[in-house]
Amino acid sequence: MVTLIKNGTVYSPEYMGEQDILIIGNKIAEVKKEIGSCSIFSAIEVIDATGKLVVPGFIDQHVHLIGGGGETGFNSRTPELALSKIIEAGVTTVVGLLGTDGFARHIESLYAKSKGLEKEGLTTFMHTGSYTIPSTTITGSVDRDILFIDKVIGVKVAISDHRSSHCTGEELTRLASQARVAGMLSDKPGMVHVHIGRGKDQLNMILDIVENTNIPITQFVPTHVTRTRELFEQAKQFVRLGGRIDITTYSEFTSTNDLKPSKAVMECIKEGLPIESITVSSDGNGSIPKYDSTGKIVGMGVGNLNASHLFLKNLVQEEGADLSVALKFLTVNVAKVLDIFPEKGKLQAGSDGDLLILNKELNIDTVYAMGKKMMEHGEVMVKGTFED
Known part of the structure:
Protein backbone atom coordinates (compact mmCIF):
# COMPACT_ATOMS: atom_id res chain seq x y z
CA MET A 1 0.00 0.00 0.00
CA VAL A 2 1.53 3.28 -1.16
CA THR A 3 -0.01 6.70 -0.59
CA LEU A 4 1.25 10.09 -1.73
CA ILE A 5 -0.30 13.11 -0.04
CA LYS A 6 0.47 16.23 -2.05
CA ASN A 7 0.33 19.97 -1.50
CA GLY A 8 -0.84 19.93 2.11
CA THR A 9 0.37 22.43 4.70
CA VAL A 10 2.27 20.18 7.09
CA TYR A 11 2.59 20.58 10.84
CA SER A 12 5.00 17.95 12.09
CA PRO A 13 3.79 19.29 14.65
CA GLU A 14 6.25 22.07 13.86
CA TYR A 15 5.16 24.19 10.92
CA MET A 16 6.83 22.93 7.72
CA GLY A 17 4.82 24.75 5.08
CA GLU A 18 3.57 23.05 1.95
CA GLN A 19 5.06 19.55 1.70
CA ASP A 20 4.37 16.18 0.11
CA ILE A 21 4.27 13.02 2.25
CA LEU A 22 4.97 9.54 0.91
CA ILE A 23 3.65 6.59 2.94
CA ILE A 24 4.86 3.09 2.07
CA GLY A 25 3.16 0.30 3.99
CA ASN A 26 2.70 1.49 7.55
CA LYS A 27 5.58 3.99 7.57
CA ILE A 28 6.25 7.50 6.35
CA ALA A 29 8.99 7.11 3.75
CA GLU A 30 9.60 10.74 2.86
CA VAL A 31 8.48 14.29 3.64
CA LYS A 32 9.70 16.97 1.27
CA LYS A 33 8.68 19.88 -0.89
CA GLU A 34 7.84 17.85 -3.96
CA ILE A 35 7.63 14.10 -4.49
CA GLY A 36 6.78 12.72 -7.91
CA SER A 37 4.50 9.73 -8.41
CA CYS A 38 7.09 6.97 -8.53
CA SER A 39 6.70 4.66 -11.52
CA ILE A 40 8.26 1.78 -9.58
CA PHE A 41 5.02 1.40 -7.64
CA SER A 42 2.32 -0.42 -9.55
CA ALA A 43 -0.46 0.95 -7.34
CA ILE A 44 -0.15 4.35 -5.69
CA GLU A 45 -2.97 6.48 -4.35
CA VAL A 46 -2.43 10.21 -4.74
CA ILE A 47 -4.32 12.47 -2.34
CA ASP A 48 -4.55 16.17 -3.16
CA ALA A 49 -4.45 18.07 0.15
CA THR A 50 -4.32 21.54 -1.38
CA GLY A 51 -5.75 24.09 1.05
CA LYS A 52 -5.72 21.60 3.93
CA LEU A 53 -3.52 20.88 6.91
CA VAL A 54 -1.68 17.62 7.55
CA VAL A 55 -0.88 16.84 11.20
CA PRO A 56 0.14 13.81 13.31
CA LEU A 338 4.68 6.88 26.57
CA ASP A 339 8.21 6.36 25.18
CA ILE A 340 6.96 5.83 21.61
CA PHE A 341 8.60 8.89 20.03
CA PRO A 342 9.50 9.41 17.16
CA GLU A 343 7.51 6.46 15.82
CA LYS A 344 4.45 8.33 17.07
CA GLY A 345 3.67 12.02 17.47
CA LYS A 346 5.78 13.19 14.54
CA LEU A 347 5.59 13.43 10.75
CA GLN A 348 9.01 12.52 9.45
CA ALA A 349 10.69 9.72 7.51
CA GLY A 350 10.62 6.55 9.60
CA SER A 351 7.62 7.54 11.70
CA ASP A 352 4.45 5.47 11.60
CA GLY A 353 1.86 6.45 9.01
CA ASP A 354 -0.50 8.02 11.55
CA LEU A 355 -1.80 11.36 10.31
CA LEU A 356 -4.86 13.55 9.96
CA ILE A 357 -5.91 15.88 7.18
CA LEU A 358 -7.78 18.89 8.57
CA ASN A 359 -9.63 21.66 6.81
CA LYS A 360 -8.89 25.31 7.54
CA GLU A 361 -11.47 25.29 10.37
CA LEU A 362 -9.48 22.42 11.94
CA ASN A 363 -12.26 19.90 11.36
CA ILE A 364 -11.08 16.36 10.67
CA ASP A 365 -11.42 15.37 7.02
CA THR A 366 -9.27 12.26 6.64
CA VAL A 367 -7.59 9.84 9.04
CA TYR A 368 -4.69 7.46 8.34
CA ALA A 369 -3.62 4.91 10.96
CA MET A 370 -0.48 2.87 10.31
CA GLY A 371 -0.66 3.92 6.66
CA LYS A 372 -4.25 2.73 6.20
CA LYS A 373 -7.03 5.16 5.31
CA MET A 374 -9.60 4.91 8.09
CA MET A 375 -11.74 7.95 7.31
CA GLU A 376 -12.15 10.11 4.20
CA HIS A 377 -14.07 13.38 3.82
CA GLY A 378 -15.59 12.89 7.27
CA GLU A 379 -16.89 9.38 6.56
CA VAL A 380 -15.47 6.44 8.50
CA MET A 381 -14.30 3.79 6.02
CA VAL A 382 -13.08 1.11 8.44
CA LYS A 383 -15.46 0.05 11.19
CA GLY A 384 -15.25 -2.50 13.95
CA THR A 385 -16.05 -6.13 13.31
CA PHE A 386 -19.59 -5.91 14.67
CA GLU A 387 -20.45 -2.35 13.68
CA ASP A 388 -23.18 -1.86 11.10
Whole structure:
Protein backbone atom coordinates (compact mmCIF):
# COMPACT_ATOMS: atom_id res chain seq x y z
CA MET A 1 0.00 0.00 0.00
CA VAL A 2 1.53 3.28 -1.16
CA THR A 3 -0.01 6.70 -0.59
CA LEU A 4 1.25 10.09 -1.73
CA ILE A 5 -0.30 13.11 -0.04
CA LYS A 6 0.47 16.23 -2.05
CA ASN A 7 0.33 19.97 -1.50
CA GLY A 8 -0.84 19.93 2.11
CA THR A 9 0.37 22.43 4.70
CA VAL A 10 2.27 20.18 7.09
CA TYR A 11 2.59 20.58 10.84
CA SER A 12 5.00 17.95 12.09
CA PRO A 13 3.79 19.29 14.65
CA GLU A 14 6.25 22.07 13.86
CA TYR A 15 5.16 24.19 10.92
CA MET A 16 6.83 22.93 7.72
CA GLY A 17 4.82 24.75 5.08
CA GLU A 18 3.57 23.05 1.95
CA GLN A 19 5.06 19.55 1.70
CA ASP A 20 4.37 16.18 0.11
CA ILE A 21 4.27 13.02 2.25
CA LEU A 22 4.97 9.54 0.91
CA ILE A 23 3.65 6.59 2.94
CA ILE A 24 4.86 3.09 2.07
CA GLY A 25 3.16 0.30 3.99
CA ASN A 26 2.70 1.49 7.55
CA LYS A 27 5.58 3.99 7.57
CA ILE A 28 6.25 7.50 6.35
CA ALA A 29 8.99 7.11 3.75
CA GLU A 30 9.60 10.74 2.86
CA VAL A 31 8.48 14.29 3.64
CA LYS A 32 9.70 16.97 1.27
CA LYS A 33 8.68 19.88 -0.89
CA GLU A 34 7.84 17.85 -3.96
CA ILE A 35 7.63 14.10 -4.49
CA GLY A 36 6.78 12.72 -7.91
CA SER A 37 4.50 9.73 -8.41
CA CYS A 38 7.09 6.97 -8.53
CA SER A 39 6.70 4.66 -11.52
CA ILE A 40 8.26 1.78 -9.58
CA PHE A 41 5.02 1.40 -7.64
CA SER A 42 2.32 -0.42 -9.55
CA ALA A 43 -0.46 0.95 -7.34
CA ILE A 44 -0.15 4.35 -5.69
CA GLU A 45 -2.97 6.48 -4.35
CA VAL A 46 -2.43 10.21 -4.74
CA ILE A 47 -4.32 12.47 -2.34
CA ASP A 48 -4.55 16.17 -3.16
CA ALA A 49 -4.45 18.07 0.15
CA THR A 50 -4.32 21.54 -1.38
CA GLY A 51 -5.75 24.09 1.05
CA LYS A 52 -5.72 21.60 3.93
CA LEU A 53 -3.52 20.88 6.91
CA VAL A 54 -1.68 17.62 7.55
CA VAL A 55 -0.88 16.84 11.20
CA PRO A 56 0.14 13.81 13.31
CA GLY A 57 -2.60 11.48 14.52
CA PHE A 58 -3.77 12.19 18.05
CA ILE A 59 -2.58 10.03 20.94
CA ASP A 60 -5.10 9.56 23.76
CA GLN A 61 -3.55 8.05 26.89
CA HIS A 62 -6.70 7.75 29.00
CA VAL A 63 -9.62 5.86 27.41
CA HIS A 64 -12.06 3.35 28.89
CA LEU A 65 -12.04 0.94 25.96
CA ILE A 66 -14.27 -1.66 27.62
CA GLY A 67 -16.41 0.93 29.37
CA GLY A 68 -16.37 2.53 32.78
CA GLY A 69 -18.85 3.66 35.36
CA GLY A 70 -21.15 1.61 37.50
CA GLU A 71 -21.35 4.15 40.31
CA THR A 72 -25.16 4.02 40.37
CA GLY A 73 -25.55 0.29 39.84
CA PHE A 74 -24.95 -2.25 37.12
CA ASN A 75 -27.22 -0.43 34.69
CA SER A 76 -24.88 2.58 34.77
CA ARG A 77 -21.92 0.71 33.27
CA THR A 78 -20.89 2.35 30.00
CA PRO A 79 -20.57 -0.04 27.02
CA GLU A 80 -17.46 -1.01 25.08
CA LEU A 81 -16.08 1.58 22.70
CA ALA A 82 -16.57 1.09 18.95
CA LEU A 83 -13.65 1.55 16.56
CA SER A 84 -15.49 4.21 14.54
CA LYS A 85 -15.82 6.49 17.60
CA ILE A 86 -12.06 6.45 18.06
CA ILE A 87 -11.41 7.16 14.39
CA GLU A 88 -13.93 10.02 14.27
CA ALA A 89 -12.02 11.68 17.12
CA GLY A 90 -8.78 11.61 15.11
CA VAL A 91 -7.18 9.19 17.58
CA THR A 92 -4.71 6.75 16.01
CA THR A 93 -2.97 5.59 19.20
CA VAL A 94 -4.89 4.83 22.37
CA VAL A 95 -4.10 3.69 25.91
CA GLY A 96 -6.86 1.71 27.62
CA LEU A 97 -7.46 1.44 31.36
CA LEU A 98 -10.00 0.51 34.01
CA GLY A 99 -11.85 2.95 36.24
CA THR A 100 -13.81 2.71 39.48
CA ASP A 101 -14.88 -0.85 38.75
CA GLY A 102 -12.00 -3.28 38.87
CA PHE A 103 -14.28 -6.13 39.91
CA ALA A 104 -16.93 -6.62 37.21
CA ARG A 105 -14.45 -5.16 34.69
CA HIS A 106 -11.35 -7.24 34.08
CA ILE A 107 -7.82 -6.54 32.92
CA GLU A 108 -8.03 -9.66 30.76
CA SER A 109 -11.02 -8.17 28.91
CA LEU A 110 -9.15 -4.89 28.46
CA TYR A 111 -6.22 -6.78 26.99
CA ALA A 112 -8.52 -8.61 24.57
CA LYS A 113 -10.15 -5.33 23.51
CA SER A 114 -6.74 -3.75 22.98
CA LYS A 115 -5.66 -6.67 20.78
CA GLY A 116 -8.92 -6.50 18.85
CA LEU A 117 -8.57 -2.78 18.09
CA GLU A 118 -4.99 -3.40 16.98
CA LYS A 119 -6.27 -6.03 14.56
CA GLU A 120 -8.77 -3.47 13.26
CA GLY A 121 -6.03 -0.94 12.54
CA LEU A 122 -5.17 1.13 15.63
CA THR A 123 -2.07 1.22 17.80
CA THR A 124 -3.05 0.26 21.33
CA PHE A 125 -1.49 0.07 24.78
CA MET A 126 -2.96 -0.37 28.25
CA HIS A 127 -2.35 0.00 31.97
CA THR A 128 -2.80 -2.72 34.51
CA GLY A 129 -4.52 -1.88 37.80
CA SER A 130 -7.60 0.24 38.47
CA TYR A 131 -8.54 2.51 41.38
CA THR A 132 -7.35 0.18 44.08
CA ILE A 133 -4.27 -1.13 45.82
CA PRO A 134 -3.58 -4.08 45.70
CA SER A 135 -3.88 -3.64 41.94
CA THR A 136 -6.00 -5.89 39.80
CA THR A 137 -3.67 -7.72 37.40
CA ILE A 138 -3.43 -10.58 34.92
CA THR A 139 -0.31 -12.38 36.19
CA GLY A 140 -0.81 -11.72 39.88
CA SER A 141 1.58 -8.78 40.16
CA VAL A 142 2.03 -5.36 38.57
CA ASP A 143 5.69 -5.89 37.74
CA ARG A 144 5.04 -9.19 35.97
CA ASP A 145 2.19 -7.65 33.96
CA ILE A 146 4.48 -4.87 32.74
CA LEU A 147 7.37 -7.26 32.13
CA PHE A 148 5.64 -10.03 30.24
CA ILE A 149 2.44 -8.69 28.69
CA ASP A 150 3.14 -6.86 25.45
CA LYS A 151 0.40 -4.22 25.71
CA VAL A 152 0.96 -3.24 29.35
CA ILE A 153 3.14 -0.13 29.71
CA GLY A 154 2.29 0.98 33.24
CA VAL A 155 -0.16 0.85 36.12
CA LYS A 156 -3.15 2.96 37.05
CA VAL A 157 -4.15 3.90 40.58
CA ALA A 158 -6.43 6.46 42.21
CA ILE A 159 -5.67 8.73 45.15
CA SER A 160 -7.38 11.66 46.86
CA ASP A 161 -10.76 10.22 45.89
CA HIS A 162 -13.57 8.76 48.03
CA ARG A 163 -13.78 5.87 45.51
CA SER A 164 -10.12 4.91 45.89
CA SER A 165 -8.75 2.36 48.36
CA HIS A 166 -7.03 5.16 50.33
CA CYS A 167 -3.60 3.65 49.98
CA THR A 168 -0.72 4.72 52.19
CA GLY A 169 2.39 6.49 51.02
CA GLU A 170 4.35 3.30 51.61
CA GLU A 171 1.99 1.32 49.39
CA LEU A 172 2.17 3.90 46.59
CA THR A 173 5.97 4.01 46.87
CA ARG A 174 6.17 0.23 46.55
CA LEU A 175 3.83 0.30 43.53
CA ALA A 176 5.94 2.96 41.82
CA SER A 177 9.11 0.99 42.51
CA GLN A 178 7.63 -2.18 41.01
CA ALA A 179 6.47 -0.32 37.92
CA ARG A 180 9.81 1.45 37.54
CA VAL A 181 11.95 -1.69 37.72
CA ALA A 182 9.61 -3.65 35.46
CA GLY A 183 9.70 -0.80 32.95
CA MET A 184 13.49 -0.76 32.98
CA LEU A 185 13.72 -4.52 32.46
CA SER A 186 11.16 -4.55 29.61
CA ASP A 187 12.13 -1.24 27.96
CA LYS A 188 8.73 0.29 28.68
CA PRO A 189 7.73 3.51 30.48
CA GLY A 190 6.72 1.66 33.65
CA MET A 191 4.70 4.75 34.53
CA VAL A 192 2.21 5.20 37.34
CA HIS A 193 -0.85 6.87 35.82
CA VAL A 194 -2.56 8.49 38.79
CA HIS A 195 -6.24 9.40 38.88
CA ILE A 196 -6.55 12.45 41.12
CA GLY A 197 -9.93 13.03 42.74
CA ARG A 198 -11.35 16.06 44.53
CA GLY A 199 -10.03 14.98 47.92
CA LYS A 200 -8.15 17.29 50.29
CA ASP A 201 -4.82 15.47 49.87
CA GLN A 202 -4.52 16.40 46.18
CA LEU A 203 -0.92 15.62 45.04
CA ASN A 204 0.55 15.67 48.54
CA MET A 205 1.26 11.95 48.72
CA ILE A 206 3.15 11.98 45.42
CA LEU A 207 5.14 15.07 46.41
CA ASP A 208 6.06 13.46 49.72
CA ILE A 209 7.29 10.31 47.94
CA VAL A 210 9.40 12.36 45.53
CA GLU A 211 10.91 14.37 48.39
CA ASN A 212 11.61 11.48 50.76
CA THR A 213 12.42 8.49 48.55
CA ASN A 214 14.55 7.70 45.52
CA ILE A 215 11.56 7.47 43.17
CA PRO A 216 11.96 10.20 40.50
CA ILE A 217 9.13 12.63 39.94
CA THR A 218 8.78 11.52 36.32
CA GLN A 219 7.59 8.09 37.46
CA PHE A 220 4.17 9.56 38.17
CA VAL A 221 1.74 11.05 35.67
CA PRO A 222 -1.19 12.58 37.58
CA THR A 223 -4.32 13.20 35.53
CA HIS A 224 -7.61 15.15 36.04
CA VAL A 225 -5.55 17.97 37.58
CA THR A 226 -7.96 20.81 36.73
CA ARG A 227 -10.78 19.68 39.01
CA THR A 228 -10.27 22.70 41.29
CA ARG A 229 -8.18 25.85 41.24
CA GLU A 230 -6.20 24.73 44.29
CA LEU A 231 -5.36 21.38 42.69
CA PHE A 232 -4.37 23.04 39.41
CA GLU A 233 -2.00 25.44 41.18
CA GLN A 234 -0.35 22.48 42.88
CA ALA A 235 -0.15 20.67 39.54
CA LYS A 236 1.64 23.64 37.98
CA GLN A 237 4.14 23.55 40.84
CA PHE A 238 4.56 19.81 40.19
CA VAL A 239 5.60 20.69 36.62
CA ARG A 240 8.04 23.35 37.86
CA LEU A 241 9.67 20.65 40.00
CA GLY A 242 10.24 18.51 36.90
CA GLY A 243 7.04 16.46 36.88
CA ARG A 244 4.57 15.80 34.10
CA ILE A 245 0.81 16.33 34.27
CA ASP A 246 -2.16 15.28 32.16
CA ILE A 247 -5.17 17.56 31.74
CA THR A 248 -8.56 16.01 31.01
CA THR A 249 -10.24 17.62 28.01
CA TYR A 250 -13.76 16.60 29.02
CA SER A 251 -14.95 19.89 30.50
CA GLU A 252 -17.16 18.31 33.20
CA PHE A 253 -13.99 17.77 35.23
CA THR A 254 -13.57 21.52 35.78
CA SER A 255 -15.29 23.43 38.57
CA THR A 256 -15.06 26.91 37.02
CA ASN A 257 -14.88 28.38 33.53
CA ASP A 258 -11.31 29.61 34.02
CA LEU A 259 -10.30 25.94 34.34
CA LYS A 260 -11.77 25.03 30.96
CA PRO A 261 -9.09 22.75 29.42
CA SER A 262 -7.99 25.18 26.70
CA LYS A 263 -7.86 28.07 29.17
CA ALA A 264 -5.89 26.01 31.68
CA VAL A 265 -3.30 25.03 29.07
CA MET A 266 -3.01 28.61 27.81
CA GLU A 267 -2.43 29.68 31.41
CA CYS A 268 0.49 27.25 31.57
CA ILE A 269 1.89 28.63 28.31
CA LYS A 270 1.64 32.24 29.48
CA GLU A 271 3.30 31.40 32.80
CA GLY A 272 6.28 29.91 30.96
CA LEU A 273 5.87 26.35 32.18
CA PRO A 274 7.75 23.73 30.13
CA ILE A 275 4.94 22.70 27.78
CA GLU A 276 6.68 19.43 26.90
CA SER A 277 5.71 18.29 30.42
CA ILE A 278 1.98 18.80 29.79
CA THR A 279 -0.34 16.43 27.94
CA VAL A 280 -4.09 16.16 27.47
CA SER A 281 -6.41 13.15 27.30
CA SER A 282 -10.15 12.66 26.96
CA ASP A 283 -11.17 10.16 29.65
CA GLY A 284 -13.19 8.88 26.72
CA ASN A 285 -16.04 6.44 27.38
CA GLY A 286 -15.68 6.75 31.13
CA SER A 287 -18.59 7.75 33.31
CA ILE A 288 -18.65 11.27 34.72
CA PRO A 289 -20.70 11.21 37.94
CA LYS A 290 -22.28 14.50 39.03
CA TYR A 291 -22.58 15.06 42.77
CA ASP A 292 -24.65 17.42 44.90
CA SER A 293 -23.33 19.24 47.97
CA THR A 294 -23.89 16.17 50.15
CA GLY A 295 -21.88 13.86 47.90
CA LYS A 296 -24.91 12.14 46.43
CA ILE A 297 -24.78 11.29 42.72
CA VAL A 298 -27.48 13.28 40.92
CA GLY A 299 -26.50 12.65 37.32
CA MET A 300 -24.17 10.73 35.05
CA GLY A 301 -22.31 11.83 31.95
CA VAL A 302 -20.03 9.92 29.58
CA GLY A 303 -16.59 11.10 28.52
CA ASN A 304 -16.28 11.76 24.78
CA LEU A 305 -13.08 11.15 22.83
CA ASN A 306 -13.97 14.13 20.63
CA ALA A 307 -13.25 16.39 23.61
CA SER A 308 -9.55 16.46 22.75
CA HIS A 309 -10.22 17.58 19.18
CA LEU A 310 -12.52 20.30 20.57
CA PHE A 311 -9.74 21.29 22.99
CA LEU A 312 -7.38 21.77 20.03
CA LYS A 313 -9.86 23.97 18.19
CA ASN A 314 -10.57 26.02 21.31
CA LEU A 315 -6.89 26.48 22.12
CA VAL A 316 -6.21 27.82 18.63
CA GLN A 317 -9.45 29.62 17.76
CA GLU A 318 -10.46 31.01 21.16
CA GLU A 319 -7.21 31.27 23.12
CA GLY A 320 -4.98 32.27 20.18
CA ALA A 321 -2.34 29.55 20.48
CA ASP A 322 -0.29 28.74 17.40
CA LEU A 323 -1.37 25.42 15.89
CA SER A 324 2.20 24.08 16.02
CA VAL A 325 2.16 24.58 19.80
CA ALA A 326 -1.41 23.38 20.37
CA LEU A 327 -0.80 20.10 18.55
CA LYS A 328 2.04 19.14 20.87
CA PHE A 329 -0.29 18.44 23.80
CA LEU A 330 -2.02 15.68 21.78
CA THR A 331 0.94 14.34 19.80
CA VAL A 332 4.65 14.66 20.49
CA ASN A 333 4.34 15.37 24.23
CA VAL A 334 2.22 12.26 24.77
CA ALA A 335 4.50 10.15 22.57
CA LYS A 336 7.47 11.09 24.74
CA VAL A 337 5.62 10.29 27.98
CA LEU A 338 4.68 6.88 26.57
CA ASP A 339 8.21 6.36 25.18
CA ILE A 340 6.96 5.83 21.61
CA PHE A 341 8.60 8.89 20.03
CA PRO A 342 9.50 9.41 17.16
CA GLU A 343 7.51 6.46 15.82
CA LYS A 344 4.45 8.33 17.07
CA GLY A 345 3.67 12.02 17.47
CA LYS A 346 5.78 13.19 14.54
CA LEU A 347 5.59 13.43 10.75
CA GLN A 348 9.01 12.52 9.45
CA ALA A 349 10.69 9.72 7.51
CA GLY A 350 10.62 6.55 9.60
CA SER A 351 7.62 7.54 11.70
CA ASP A 352 4.45 5.47 11.60
CA GLY A 353 1.86 6.45 9.01
CA ASP A 354 -0.50 8.02 11.55
CA LEU A 355 -1.80 11.36 10.31
CA LEU A 356 -4.86 13.55 9.96
CA ILE A 357 -5.91 15.88 7.18
CA LEU A 358 -7.78 18.89 8.57
CA ASN A 359 -9.63 21.66 6.81
CA LYS A 360 -8.89 25.31 7.54
CA GLU A 361 -11.47 25.29 10.37
CA LEU A 362 -9.48 22.42 11.94
CA ASN A 363 -12.26 19.90 11.36
CA ILE A 364 -11.08 16.36 10.67
CA ASP A 365 -11.42 15.37 7.02
CA THR A 366 -9.27 12.26 6.64
CA VAL A 367 -7.59 9.84 9.04
CA TYR A 368 -4.69 7.46 8.34
CA ALA A 369 -3.62 4.91 10.96
CA MET A 370 -0.48 2.87 10.31
CA GLY A 371 -0.66 3.92 6.66
CA LYS A 372 -4.25 2.73 6.20
CA LYS A 373 -7.03 5.16 5.31
CA MET A 374 -9.60 4.91 8.09
CA MET A 375 -11.74 7.95 7.31
CA GLU A 376 -12.15 10.11 4.20
CA HIS A 377 -14.07 13.38 3.82
CA GLY A 378 -15.59 12.89 7.27
CA GLU A 379 -16.89 9.38 6.56
CA VAL A 380 -15.47 6.44 8.50
CA MET A 381 -14.30 3.79 6.02
CA VAL A 382 -13.08 1.11 8.44
CA LYS A 383 -15.46 0.05 11.19
CA GLY A 384 -15.25 -2.50 13.95
CA THR A 385 -16.05 -6.13 13.31
CA PHE A 386 -19.59 -5.91 14.67
CA GLU A 387 -20.45 -2.35 13.68
CA ASP A 388 -23.18 -1.86 11.10
